[in-house]
Amino acid sequence: xxxxxxxxxxxxxxxxxxxxxxxxxxxxxxxxxxxxxxxxxxxxxxxxxxxxxxxxxxxxxxxxxxxxxxxxxxxxxxxxxxxxxxxxxxxxxxxxxxxxxxxxxxxxxxxxxxxxxxxxxxxxxxxxxxxxxxxxxxxxxxxxxxxxxxxxxxxxxxxxxxxxxxxxxxxxxxxxxxxxxxxxxxxxxxxxxxxxxxxxxxxxxxxxxxxxxxxxxxxxxxxxxxxxxxxxxxxxx
Amino acid sequence: xxxxxxxxxxxxxxxxxxxxxxxxxxxxxxxxxxxxxxxxxxxxxxxxxxxxxxxxxxxxxxxxxxxxxxxxxxxxxxxxxxxxxxxxxxxxxxxxxxxxxxxxxxxxxxxxxxxxxxxxxxxxxxxxxxxxxxxxxxxxxxxxxxxxxxxxxxxxxxxxxxxxxxxxxxxxxxxxxxxxxxxxxxxxxxxxxxxxxxxxxxxxxxxxxxxxxxxxxxxxxxxxxxxxxxxxxxxxxxxxxxxxxxxxxxxxxxxxxxxxxxxxxxxxxxxxxxxxxxxxxxxxxxxxxxxxxxxxxxxxxxxxxxxxxxxxxxxxxxxxxx
Numbered sequence: 139x140x141x142x143x144x145x146x147x148x149x150x151x152x153x154x155x156x157x158x159x160x161x162x163x164x165x166x167x168x169x170x171x172x173x174x175x176x177x178x179x180x181x182x183x184x185x186x187x188x189x190x191x192x193x194x195x196x197x198x199x200x201x202x203x204x205x206x207x208x209x210x211x212x213x214x215x216x217x218x219x220x221x222x223x224x225x226x227x228x229x230x231x232x233x234x235x236x237x238x239x240x241x242x243x244x245x246x247x248x249x250x251x252x253x254x255x256x257x258x259x260x261x262x263x264x265x266x267x268x269x270x271x272x273x274x275x276x277x278x279x280x281x282x283x284x285x286x287x288x289x290x291x292x293x294x295x296x297x298x299x300x301x302x303x304x305x306x307x308x309x310x311x312x313x314x315x316x317x318x319x320x321x322x323x324x325x326x327x328x329x330x331x332x333x334x335x336x337x338x339x340x341x342x343x344x345x346x347x348x349x350x351x352x353x354x355x356x357x358x359x360x361x362x363x364x365x366x367x368x369x370x371x372x373x374x375x
Numbered sequence: 376x377x378x379x380x381x382x383x384x385x386x387x388x389x390x391x392x393x394x395x396x397x398x399x400x401x402x403x404x405x406x407x408x409x410x411x412x413x414x415x416x417x418x419x420x421x422x423x424x425x426x427x428x429x430x431x432x433x434x435x436x437x438x439x440x441x442x443x444x445x446x447x448x449x450x451x452x453x454x455x456x457x458x459x460x461x462x463x464x465x466x467x468x469x470x471x472x473x474x475x476x477x478x479x480x481x482x483x484x485x486x487x488x489x490x491x492x493x494x495x496x497x498x499x500x501x502x503x504x505x506x507x508x509x510x511x512x513x514x515x516x517x518x519x520x521x522x523x524x525x526x527x528x529x530x531x532x533x534x535x536x537x538x539x540x541x542x543x544x545x546x547x548x549x550x551x552x553x554x555x556x557x558x559x560x561x562x563x564x565x566x567x568x569x570x571x572x573x574x575x576x577x578x579x580x581x582x583x584x585x586x587x588x589x590x591x592x593x594x595x596x597x598x599x600x601x602x603x604x605x606x607x608x609x610x611x612x613x614x615x616x617x618x619x620x621x622x623x624x625x626x627x628x629x630x631x632x633x634x635x636x637x638x639x640x641x642x643x644x645x646x647x648x649x650x651x652x653x654x655x656x657x658x659x660x661x662x663x664x665x666x667x668x669x670x671x672x673x674x675x676x677x678x679x680x681x682x683x684x685x686x687x688x689x690x691x692x693x694x695x696x697x
Contacts, residue, residue, distance in 0.1 A: 188576065213578030221576070227569035238566045239577050241559045281577060 139202075141166040141320050142187065142217075142289055147196035149182050149344075156182040158344040159196065164289070169311065169321040171335030171352070173328060175364065178341040180324045181222060184293050187322070188212055188219040201288070216288035220295060224278040228267040232258055232277060235266055239284035248286070255313065256280035257306075272303040276310075289320045296327045308334050332356065340364070384553055388637075392546045399538040400531065407534045411606065413647035414541035415599050418548045419620075420627040420639035422595035427625070428634030429556050430588040431568030435621045436477055436493040439500025440593050442615025444470045444600025446504060446511050449520045449610060459523040459605050466601035467594045474593020478586050497617040504612035516611030523605050537606040544602055545640070548595045552636050555591055564588045619661070626664040630671045632680025641679050 140163040149157040157179040164170045174180050185191045187198055189209035198205040200215055207215065227235050236249050236258075243249075253259050256276045261269060266277060275295060282290060292311070296304045304327065311334055315321050325331040332338065332352040340348040340355065342364050348355060355361055379387075395414075399407045419441060426432055444466045451462035481492045504511045511517055525536050555561050563584035566574035574581055604610045614620065623646070631642025646667070650660030675682055 190572075190576070209575050210578060210580075213576070218578075219576055221573070225570055225573040225576070227566060227573065229569055230565065234562075234565070238562045238579070241562045241566075242578060281573070285578060 139166075140164055141201060142322070143197075143199040144183070144187065145197040145199065147183065147186055147193045147198070149179065149186065149191070150194045155344050157186075157193075160341065160344070160346050162339055162346065162349070164320060164322055165337075166288075166320055167315070167318070168337060169315050169323060169335050171331040171338040172322065172324045172341065173326070173331055173338065174341035174347070177343070179344045180341055181293060183341070184219060184291050184322070184324055188217060188291055190219075213285060216286075217291065218282040218285045218287035218289070219291035220278050220282050220293055222293045222297065224275050226266045226274060226277045226281060229265065231263050231265055232269070233262045235277060235281060236284060239281040243284060243286065245286075248284070252280050252284055255283065256310065272299055272306075275299065275307070279310075283314060283319075287319060289322060290314065292321060292323045292325075294325055295323070296325055296330050304330050381553065381557060384637075385550055388546060388549050388553075392542055395542050396539055399535045399542070404532070404534045407532075407538045409647060409651045411534070411538040411541045413644050414538065414545045415603050416623070416627060416647055417640040417643035418541070418545045418599040419596055419624055420631065420643045421545070421548050421552050421636055422592040422599070423624045424628050424631075424633060424636055424639045425552050425555060425564075426588050426592040427628055428632075428636075428639075429561065429568060430564040430585055432585065432589070433490045433625065434481075434493040434589070434592070435490060435617055435625075436481075436496040436500065437592065437596050437624055438615050438617055438619060438621030439497045440470050440474055440477075440596040441600040441603075441620055442500060442504055442610075442612070443473055444597030445604035445610050445615065446517065446600075447597070448601035448604045449517045450510065452521050452605065453517075453519055459521070459601075462605075463598060463601050467598045470597025470600070471590050471594035474596075475586060475590045477593070478589035482582065482585055482589075494617060494621075497621050501612055501616050504615060511612070514612065516609055517604075518609050520604050520608045520610065522608060523602075540606070541602060544598060548598070549636060549640070551595070552591075555587075556636065560584055560587050623661075623664055626668045628678075629676075630667055630678055632678030635678070635680040638678050638680025641683075645679070 142164040144160060144162040146159045146161055147157055148159050160179070160183065172180050172183065186193045186206060189207050189212035193206055200217060203215070227238060236252060240249050253262065256279060258276060258280060261273055266274065269277065279292070279295060296307055299307060308330060311321060311323070323331060323335060332355070335352055338350065338352050338355045339346060340361050347364060348358050348361050350358070395410060399410055402410070419437070423437055426434055447466045447469050448462050451457045451465060452459055477493065477496055481489050484492055505514055507513070522533065523540060525533065529536060556564070563579045566577065566579045567581055567585055571581065627642040627646055628639045630646060631640065632638025646664060650663060671678060
């Protein structure tokens, strides 16, 4: 059974329809990729699954229980997100950041694992504000991982990273996934997303355009037209 | 920032306490009084720092909470004949409860509105002290508050005894604040201060953390008020105004160094000693507070505490260089 079932989720902001009835199934243990042009509704979807905003219609079923729930409850149920603009406690050291994130953790020893899993060992006493960009992104994800999520929602984790950093990020995502964390990944970097994800969904203007394996997705004409093609055209300019 | 181990912080605080306590045995009554008032303001400042420095909320209601503790103590000891030692915890409980109520109301708002709402509560509190003469003595003040009973075995002057009480309250407040900010709740308060949205996304109990911080600071503000009333024997509403005590607290904590706990003690020591040392009138001392606040916000927003730790690091770091 799917860990996360999104059923006919709808989001209206005034007269604007950001999501018009989207349904998706994310099976347990999978890295599930979500792409789409700007304004397709990807971040809105993440915001609703994580409970940051409530959908105007539809359900979110997680591990058999029917939501949506407010954010405090989604966290307790094991759904944890990161942010597009990396959020960390900027005025505090990396160590203090991790201490805060693990404040409700039943297993205090997990901080060490986390430091290791996110390559933060060398910067523990640095203030988050002073970290290099890629390291700050790792910290943002480490904060989410500290809660030992069952479902990790990554909102554009590769934005602004160099090719080498993206590769390292991909390796880390695979490692966390291998440790049992289901991942829902929203990403603009198509190559990274196709490379890491086992299954991909494409959103366009608030609707689900396509769902399948990365290979099927890359071969699908309507996806190429709407998204990949546009990208290629952009690149030609 | 690397936090000092708890036992080391407590040890340093205890040494400072012992030195200050010893000084009150030798100083003349006037200076002992300055130490007493300084310690009471330092207690207020430490309690205030838990909310302002560690949780990130500027309350202007704390002058009124301080006053509530003072009037409650005055009433309980003089009208109901309770011992100071019974009245003191009651005053703390009362202001704690009042603080929790204010917090429940004020945390429905954010940022600037929080400050403005607490400003309103501070003004209402001060007005209530004025318009309830049956309870508070009104504008004429509350006269004849019994002092704290001095145990027979403690053969010191009454002024010294009061100073010792104030210093003890400061030490207890400091240690409690230290334990609070290093607890889970304290970590959650830091998260609230740094990034409310991220805190929520990480499952931090935002409401209970900031409620706890506000209540904590209210309890100790009330205890400080109770002690102030008891040792002053006379209190009047002008001691608990928004622009007097409420604003002074902000100045003490900002000048001393927000979010450090020990900085506000230095701030209180400096800003109590300064007007006394210069022998200026109360209005001029408020002027001095304002000017100092401006200077520090512009040139050293992290306060005295950060100037000291930066200097110490430079000396310490320089010493380790080969």
